Amino acid sequence: NAGVTQTPKFQVLKTGQSMTLQCAQDMNHNSMYWYRQDPGMGLRLIYYSASEGTTDKGEVPNGYNVSRLNKREFSLRLESAAPSQTSVYFCASSEIVGGAEDGVFGPGTRLTVL
């Protein structure tokens, strides 16, 4: 039982390059999330998927796209990376029964955009 896994762990991009961050969970959770963490700002929700086949914008969706490939996998894509997207990205999953379920977080992807 690996929980939530993310790849890659580290990435350096040049401005304008594209990349996809991968996330997978093996807990059979329905809901998955992408957050970004910036110093002094906590974690902010980028996109989420309440169930397989659905995705919705969070607080800071601009510059990102997501795909819920199946129940296990939820990817985050940067089409044209910008320095403002330098951050640590966390994927999380949870099973929604009334909303009180805590998220299980992956180890993070540290992205630098030059």
Place this chain on the structure above:
Amino acid sequence: AQSVTQLGSHVSVSEGALVLLRCNYSSSVPPYLFWYVQYPNQGLQLLLKYTSAATLVKGINGFEAEFKKSETSFHLTKPSAHMSDAAEYFCAVSSYNQGGKLIFGQGTELSVKP
């Protein structure tokens, strides 16, 4: 709308001293409240959560938090700090109608002096 404010971006205590990390929330519906801990270069780990049962919640590693509706607070405490408690701590809020989405505070970095 929901929000979380953590008072103090950095707290320093001596080993063996009381740890108090402050969190105030805003929510128009009954909140679910969470404390997460993040050790350096790692993901987030749940410490404890409040989901409308007992107002005093006990978590892992000797931490506890008390939900005070009148003060809209959910402060985290530990009677005696250990060196291993040095980490960043995040307070988060959700509710039954948020689909598991978490709103995080800015984080408080806890340092423990020998």
